[in-house]
Amino acid sequence: MTVEYSKKKEGTYEDIIRQAEALVDNTLEKYTNLSNILSLLKYNLNLFWAGMYWVSGDELKLGPFQGRVACTKIKRGKGACGKAAEEAKTVILKNVLKFPAYIACHSETKSEIVVPGMIGKEVVFVIDLDSRKYNYFDETDEFYLSKVADIMVKVLN
Ligand code: SME
Numbered sequence: 001m002t003v004e005y006s007k008k009k010e011g012t013y014e015d016i017i018r019q020a021e022a023l024v025d026n027t028l029e030k031y032t033n034l035s036n037i038l039s040l041l042k043y044n045l046n047l048f049w050a051g052m053y054w055v056s057g058d059e060l061k062l063g064p065f066q067g068r069v070a071c072t073k074i075k076r077g078k079g080a081c082g083k084a085a086e087e088a089k090t091v092i093l094k095n096v097l098k099f100p101a102y103i104a105c106h107s108e109t110k111s112e113i114v115v116p117g118m119i120g121k122e123v124v125f126v127i128d129l130d131s132r133k134y135n136y137f138d139e140t141d142e143f144y145l146s147k148v149a150d151i152m153v154k155v156l157n
Pocket of ligand 1: 049051070071074078079080081082101102103104105106109112128130
């Protein structure tokens with residue numbers, strides 16, 4: 001990725017974060033605010049799919065999302081989402097086909113990033129973003145998406 005492209009990406013995320021903070025309205029349902037934030041991510045980053053999974057015991061359950069119908073339940077530890085939830089760490093798959101435990105909800109997805117949303121030391125959800133392009137996500141996405149996750153955590157409080 002060129003320096004120019006990465007700078008452009010930073011600007012895009014700064015806009016997303018500004019808009020997300022402006023859109024959150026605590027007189028609305030939590031799902032409304034979260035859906036709006038996911039819409040900002042999907043359309044500003046040109047993604048195939050953008051969603052959240054709630055961590056609930058040994059399972060992850062599909063939360064709000066923007067895009068096609070997706071897997072509704074994932075076992076903790078399985079797939080990119082289950083791994084991010086289990087390890088409380090961001091997972092970046094540059095090429096999903098090279099990740100043996102990958103759970104393919106959509107054949108269009110070529111790369112993916114999963115970022116945990118934490119309350120204290122507990123992972124309460126993961127943000128899952130899918131791209132139609134290989135190598136779409138990197139550390140810049142990880143950095144800004146952890147800020148987006150913090151905005152989502154505030155929505156839940
Ligand atoms: N690919 C994910 C499953 C969720 S879908 O991409 C929406 C995974 O491996 O956990």
